[in-house]
Structure formats: structure tokens, C-alpha cells
Amino acid sequence: MKETAAFQASDMISVQNVVKEYGKKRAVNDISFSVKAGEVFAFLGPNGAGKTTTIKMLTTLLPPDKGVIKIDGMDVARQAYEVRRRFGVVFQDCTLDQTATVYENLWMHCSFYQIPRSERKRRIAEVLELFNITSHQRVIVEKLSGGLKRRVELARALLHQPVLIFLDEPTLGLDPQSRRLLWDHLHFLKKTQNLTVFLTTHYLDEVERFADTVAVINQGKIIAAGSVSDVISHAKGQTLEDAFLSLTGQLSERESVFFAGKTEIEDALPEADN
Amino acid sequence: MDLIYCLWRRQVMAYLRAPGRVFSALAQPFLFLVALGLGFSPIYQQAGRGDYFAFLVPGVLGSCILFNTVFAGNDLLWDRQFGFIKETMVAPASRTCILFGRALGVTTVALIQAVLVGVVCSVAGLHKVPAGGVLIAFGFAVLIAIFFSFIGSILGSILKDTQSFGQIVNFVATPLFYLSGAVFPLEGQKLLVVTLTSLNPLSYGIDGMRGALGGQYYYDPLMSVFILIVVNIVAAFAATFAFSRVRPD
Ligand SMILES: Nc1ncnc2c1ncn2[C@@H]1O[C@H](COP(=O)(O)OP(=O)(O)OP(=O)(O)O)[C@@H](O)[C@H]1O
Ligand SMILES: [Mg+2]
Numbered sequence: 176m177k178e179t180a181a182f183q184a185s186d187m188i189s190v191q192n193v194v195k196e197y198g199k200k201r202a203v204n205d206i207s208f209s210v211k212a213g214e215v216f217a218f219l220g221p222n223g224a225g226k227t228t229t230i231k232m233l234t235t236l237l238p239p240d241k242g243v244i245k246i247d248g249m250d251v252a253r254q255a256y257e258v259r260r261r262f263g264v265v266f267q268d269c270t271l272d273q274t275a276t277v278y279e280n281l282w283m284h285c286s287f288y289q290i291p292r293s294e295r296k297r298r299i300a301e302v303l304e305l306f307n308i309t310s311h312q313r314v315i316v317e318k319l320s321g322g323l324k325r326r327v328e329l330a331r332a333l334l335h336q337p338v339l340i341f342l343d344e345p346t347l348g349l350d351p352q353s354r355r356l357l358w359d360h361l362h363f364l365k366k367t368q369n370l371t372v373f374l375t376t377h378y379l380d381e382v383e384r385f386a387d388t389v390a391v392i393n394q395g396k397i398i399a400a401g402s403v404s405d406v407i408s409h410a411k412g413q414t415l416e417d418a419f420l421s422l423t424g425q426l427s428e429r430e431s432v433f434f435a436g437k438t439e440i441e442d443a444l445p446e447a448d449n
Numbered sequence: 450m451d452l453i454y455c456l457w458r459r460q461v462m463a464y465l466r467a468p469g470r471v472f473s474a475l476a477q478p479f480l481f482l483v484a485l486g487l488g489f490s491p492i493y494q495q496a497g498r499g500d501y502f503a504f505l506v507p508g509v510l511g512s513c514i515l516f517n518t519v520f521a522g523n524d525l526l527w528d529r530q531f532g533f534i535k536e537t538m539v540a541p542a543s544r545t546c547i548l549f550g551r552a553l554g555v556t557t558v559a560l561i562q563a564v565l566v567g568v569v570c571s572v573a574g575l576h577k578v579p580a581g582g583v584l585i586a587f588g589f590a591v592l593i594a595i596f597f598s599f600i601g602s603i604l605g606s607i608l609k610d611t612q613s614f615g616q617i618v619n620f621v622a623t624p625l626f627y628l629s630g631a632v633f634p635l636e637g638q639k640l641l642v643v644t645l646t647s648l649n650p651l652s653y654g655i656d657g658m659r660g661a662l663g664g665q666y667y668y669d670p671l672m673s674v675f676i677l678i679v680v681n682i683v684a685a686f687a688a689t690f691a692f693s694r695v696r697p698d
Contacts, residue, residue: 234539236697259541270532274463286455287540315466331536 186245187212187339187371188233193242195228202228204395205242210388212247212338213369215361217382220392221423226375227267229392230343233373234264246339260288263332267343267375269324273317277308277327280316281334288335302330305360306353321348329357333364342374346381358385379415389415393423452542453550460524460554464561471562478513478566482506485632498634506570507586507662508631510563511655514590515629517559518597519622523614525551525605535697548692552598559594560587585661585670592677593654599684606691631655635667650680 188210195203203225210216220226231237233244235255244251246258271280278299285295303309306326316324325348332340340361346354358381364370376382382389383403390400399406399422403415410418464470486502493501528534537547564587604621608614626632628642629651635643646652653673660666 231697236535236538256541259539262539264539266532266535268532270534270536272459272528272533272536273531274466275459279459279462283455283459284536284540286452287537287542289451289541292451 185211187214187247188216188373189243189245190229190233191243193229193232193239193244195225195232195237195239201395203232203239206392206395206397207242208390208397208400210371210373212371213365214387215365215372215385216374217386217389218373218375218392219379219382219389219419220375224392224423225395226392227343230264230266230341230373230375234262234341235259260335261337262339262341263335263337264341265325265328265332265343265345267347269328271316271324271327271331274315276313276315277303277319278312280327281331284331284334290335298334302334305333306330306356322350322353325349326353333360336368338369339371339373342372342376344376345374346376346378354381361385379419383415391419391422398422452546453553456547456550457554457557460521460551461557463524464558474513474517474562475565477516478509479569481509481512482570489632503662504634504659504664505632506567507655507659507664508629509570510567510586510590510658511593511629511631511651512626513563513566514559514594514654515597515622515626515651517562518555518594519601519604519618520615521555521558521598522601522603522605522608522618523611524555525602526608526611526614529605529695529697530611534695538695538697544693545689548602548689552595552602552688555598555601556591556594559598560590563590563594579663582661582663586658589654589657589661589673589677592657592674592681593651596650596654596677596681596684599681599688602688603684603691606688606695625649625651628652629655630659630667650677653677 186209188208190209191207193203193206194201206225206229218226218229228237232239233246233251235251235258238252247261249258251258272283275283281299281302282295285298290298299312300309303312306329308323308326308330311319311323311327316327319327325345329342329345332342346357349357361370361372362385365372374386386403388400388402389406390397391406392398399409399418401409406422407413407415407418410421412418412421482502482505486505489505490501493499493504498504525534528537601618604614604618608617628645629649630646631651635646638646647668653668653676656667657670657673657677660670
């Protein structure tokens with residue numbers, strides 16, 4: 176890609192030639208990209224493409240085997256502590272303390288981020304209100320439904336007012352109301368605080384509606400990047416979904432056969448009824 | 450400090466919220482008391498050594514602390530498998546504080562259990578306690594509880610899955626229990642047994658509690674305290690190191 180040469184001052188995230196291997200498997204294969212401050216950046220790709228692995232490296236959880244990652248101008252490997260203060264993250268899998276209540280989870284988060292005690296109550300009340308979970312604050316997390324847990328995680332990730340937020344499939348399991356709430360609020364934060372959003376999702380309509388830029392990763396390699404419209408026209412598609420499918424390979428042969436088979440069955444159904 | 454307190458509280462609250470756990474953790478010491486106590490009491494008395502229950506109670510308290518703390522390493526393994534560890538690892542917080550908060554929580558829980566066992570034992574009249582001795586015994590209990598909390602943290606940091614954890618920890622903890630002077634007195638034992646027992650930090654804690662609770666000290670109590678403090682410092686460093694190397698799956 177073009178911008179691999181130098182770090183730009185306005186880049187919130189800058190990834191250069193990053194490689195990550197699990198044993199012999201190359202999960203991330205020499206990727207480079209950058210995300211500007213205040214952007215909503217969608218990181219797309221089929222299952223197993225390397226999205227979560229990339230997020231783990233960006234959030235200092237996994238050291239890359241090769242390459243350099245900078246966040247807000249700081250090297251993730253060398254200034255991990257400073258970097259951690261700046262971002263919030265919602266991982267693909269739940270990372271709440273299941274044995275504690277919603278409120279305790281949020282309080283612990285405040286403690287992790289050294290938010291002054293005097294401010295905690297107010298901030299917690301704010302995010303609870305925001306995600307409509309105030310009435311669940313005394314419930315043990317284990318007993319919440321999947322979607323509610325997700326909302327607690329989103330609330331928690333915003334509690335320390337990060338300048339950058341990583342969301343690994345944040346809307347998975349959310350009802351349409353909550354989904355709308357989340358997007359409205361992310362937009363509000365982007366406008367008022369120049370929040371940068373890095374997200375992965377399999378809901379491409381969301382991406383078309385809300386993202387400024389996208390990158391498509393497949394088998395550990397970035398195969399397209401740019402604004403949503405760039406990527407669509409680059410792949411000569413009508414919608415982002417067309418573009419995504421043509422970029423990442425329509426359907427594997429077996430899956431196509433399966434779908435073909437399914438139509439046949441559906442065609443055959445009325446007859447069977449009669 | 451605030452963070453240590455928060456993680457300490459988390460551990461204690463999780464304990465208080467699981468009454469089943471409280472009960473099952475109390476069951477084991479009483480099993481030891483009943484089975485071993487009833488079984489060996491007559492032999493012990495015939496040998497002219499007096500009340501076996503009075504001898505056994507500190508040992509059972511020690512076992513209660515040992516098993517509770519070492520098995521709490523499993524909580525850490527759970528956090529590693531079920532995500533919460535990620536929340537702690539992306540936070541701008543000191544790993545050492547996280548470890549200490551957790552270890553102190555585990556220590557507290559184990560001490561609550563031990564105190565419960567102790568109270569039940571004295572109510573049942575299994576041993577008579579000189580008032581001042583209780584505090585000294587509690588001090589010894591604290592020292593072994595912290596030590597084995599660190600050991601549990603180390604195991605929780607390096608082991609891979611929760612299923613094998615139980616087996617491995619049993620494999621480590623059971624010999625520590627039997628070779629700690631918990632069940633039988635050291636006087637007149639073979640050199641091998643005495644040596645192995647003296648290499649086990651738990652022995653000094655149990656011996657200290659036994660002496661303080663009106664029994665005979667086998668080791669010089671001041672030396673025991675010194676040894677326990679030294680091993681605690683070593684364990685703290687080892688646990689900090691092991692925990693600093695934890696990576697999410
Ligand atoms: N801990 C691990 N050990 C070994 N291999 C792993 C590990 N984590 C991920 N992988 C492999 O790395 C590749 C990328 O996985 P990753 O989780 O990053 O995909 P993803 O793009 O997030 O997929 P999904 O959309 O399903 O979440 C996959 O082939 C996966 O099997
Ligand atoms: Mg993923």
C-alpha cells in the first residue's frame with residue numbers, strides 16, 4: 176500500500192508490516208494500514224481471516240512477531256502502559272467478571288483506570304443510563320442475557336473516556352434498539368470528542384452506513400482498503416456485500432453446491448406438499 | 450492500593466456468594482478430624498502422648514489453609530479461560546498489584562475458613578485454647594496462607610487447563626499435607642521423614658500454631674517465623690514473575 180513509508184502525525188493507528196504466527200500458522204501476514212483520528216474504521220474479513228488476532232496485537236495483548244504498531248504516535252511494544260490509557264476495547268468474547276455484579280464490574284474498571292473515587296459514581300450512572308442497563312446494575316453478570324452482557328461491556332469500554340475504541344463484533348447479539356443506541360452514541364462521541372472507532376463486524380449494512388474507511392483482510396493479508404465507495408468500485412460491485420464477496424472469494428465450491436441443493440429442495444417442496 | 454483492595458474484595462465477594470463452596474471447603478477438614486481423629490486417638494493415648502485431637506486440630510487448620518489457597522489458583526485459570534484476564538491485561542495497571550490483590554483475597558478467604566474450623570473445634574471442646582495463643586496461632590496461619598496463595602497463583606499462571614489443574618494440584622498438595630507434621634508427631638520419626646518435613650514450609654506454620662495453641666513446639670517458633678517470612682518473599686517474587694508471563698490463550 177501507499178502509506179507504508181512514514182508515520183503521519185494525524186494517524187491514530189499505524190500498522191507497518193506486522194506478522195503474527197501461531198506455531199506454523201500465519202494468522203496475520205505482513206499487513207500495513209493506518210487509521211486517522213476521528214475516523215470510523217471497519218476491519219472486514221471472513222471467519223479466521225485474522226481480525227481478532229490483529230486487535231489483540233493493537234491492544235498490547237499479543238506481541239507481533241515482526242513489524243511496528245503505533246497508537247497515537249506511541250510504539251505499542253515500548254510504551255504499552257501509555258497506550259493502554261488511551262484505548263477502550265470490547266473483545267469478541269465476553270471479558271466481564273461473571274461472579275460480580277454489573278456495578279462491581281464497572282467499579283473495578285474505574286479502579287483499573289485510576290478514575291478518582293469522587294467521579295466514579297457519576298460516570299457509572301452515565302454509562303448505565305446510556306446503554307439502558309441501570310435497572311440491571313445489581314445483577315450478577317452470569318445471570319444476564321448475552322445481549323445485556325454485551326451492553327455492559329460497551330458501557331465499560333467507554334467508562335474511562337478513551338480517544339480510541341476497538342470493537343470486535345460489538346453488535347453481535349444486540350437487538351435493533353441497542354444497535355441503534357450504540358451507533359448514535361459512537362457518532363455523538365466522534366463528533367464531540369473526535370473518538371476514533373476501530374471495528375470488526377459481519378454486518379455490512381452497518382459498515383456502509385457508519386464507516387468512513389474499510390480494510391478487507393483475507394487469510395492474513397489485506398486485499399483492499401480505502402473509503403467504502405472506493406472499495407465497492409474497486410471490486411466492481413453494487414453494494415459492499417458484493418464487493419466483499421468478490422474480494423474474498425464468492426463461496427467455496429462445497430458451500431455453493433450446498434446452496435444449489437437447497438434451492439432444489441425448496442423448488443421441490445410444493446410438490447411434496449401436494 | 451485502591452486496585453489491590455478492589456481485587457481483594459472481588460475474591461472475598463465471590464466466596465461469600467457461593468455458600469456451596471463455603472460448605473464443601475469446610476467438609477474436608479471435618480472429614481480429616483473425624484476419620485483421623487477417631488482412628489488414631491486410642492493409639493495415640495496408649496503411646497502416652499495424651500489427647501490426639503488437641504494435636505490434630507492445628508494440622509487440620511493447616512490443611513484447610515493449604516487446600517483452600519492452592520486450589521484458588523484455579524480461579525486464575527478460569528479468568529484466563531473465560532476472558533476476565535484480558536480486561537486486567539489491557540488496563541494501565543501494574544501486574545504486581547493485580548497479583549497481590551488476588552493473592553490477599555485468597556488469603557483472606559482461606560483464613561475465614563480456618564477460623565470457622567477453629568471455632569467449631571473449640572466449641573466442640575476438641576481442644577482448649579489459651580487466649581493469648583490464639584493471636585500467635587493466627588499469625589502463623591496468615592504466614593502460611595500468604596505463602597500458599599502465591600503458590601496457587603504460580604500454578605494458576607503456568608498450568609493450561611482447569612481439568613488437569615485439580616489432579617496436578619492434588620499431586621502437589623497431598624504430600625505437602627502428609628509431610629507437614631499435621632497428622633503425626635515428628636519425635637522418633639526416621640531421618641528421611643524429618644528431613645522432608647523440615648523442607649516443607651507448611652510444617653513450620655502448623656508447628657507454630659500447635660505450640661501457640663497449647664501444644665509442644667518442635668521447632669523454635671522464632672526460627673519458624675523467620676523461615677516463613679523468607680519463603681514468603683521468595684514466593685512473592687516467583688509468583689510475580691510467573692504472573693507477568695501470563696498471556697491470554
Ligand atoms: N490462540 C490461537 N492458537 C492458534 N491459532 C489461532 C489462535 N487464535 C487464532 N488462531 C488462528 O488464527 C487465524 C486467525 O484467527 P482470528 O481469530 O484472528 O480470525 P478472525 O478474523 O477474528 O475470525 P472471526 O470472524 O471468526 O472472528 C485462524 O486461522 C485461527 O484458527
Ligand atoms: Mg474474530
